Amino acid sequence: QVQLVESGGGLVQAGGSLRLSCAGSGRTFNSATLGWFRQAPGKEREFVAAISWGGGSTDYADSVKGRFTISRDNAKNTVYVQMDSLKSADTAVYYCAASSKVMATRSRDYAYWGQGTQVTVSS
Numbered sequence: 001q002v003q004l005v006e007s008g009g010g011l012v013q014a015g016g017s018l019r020l021s022c023a024g025s026g027r028t029f030n031s032a033t034l035g036w037f038r039q040a041p042g043k044e045r046e047f048v049a050a051i052s053w054g055g056g057s058t059d060y061a062d063s064v065k066g067r068f069t070i071s072r073d074n075a076k077n078t079v080y081v082q083m084d085s086l087k088s089a090d091t092a093v094y095y096c097a098a099s100s101k102v103m104a105t106r107s108r109d110y111a112y113w114g115q116g117t118q119v120t121v122s123s
Contacts, residue, residue, distance in 0.1 A: 002026035002098045002112040009094060009117030016121075017084045022096030022114055024077045033099045034072055034079040037107055038092035038119075047105045048094070049081055059103055063089070088123040 008020040020036070035050040049070040050059045058070050067086075072079040079096055094117050097110035104110060 002029050002032065004096050004098060004112060004114035006094065006096050006114040006117040009119045011120045011122060012086055014086060014088055014121055014123045016086050017082070018086065018119060020081045020083070020094055020096075020117060020119070022079045024079070024096075024098065026112075028100070029077050029098065030074040032112075033102055033104050034070075035097045035099065035104065035110060036070060036079075036081045036094060037097060037110075038090075038094045039116075040092040043092075045095070045107050047107070050099075050103055050105055051079065052103055057103055059105060083119070086119075086121045088121050091119060091121050093118050 003025045006022045031053045036048040037045050038048050039045040051070045051072050055072050067084050069082040096114045098112040099110040101109045
């Protein structure tokens, strides 16, 4: 079992930055692929970024490449996503998730989810 709790969401102007954190617990947290997903109103949940258990591999959705950076600190059982140059299109509820599948990018491959944190980007 893995428990995940996101924090760091809020309201930011377009062009600004936010850093989301996700604190995890559970025996398998440090060996899991960790991912960030988001869901905007009326839209399906979409992949944002993923990071391997050791942090050596990362993957990003095309829409966030060059603007978002995922990282993890296994000593703190925490995964982060630094979001820069934010756009109104980034407005969504952001979720962190844990998967036993290496570098998973599909939501159905993630068994554990946080409750989500709202990010609102004003234009």
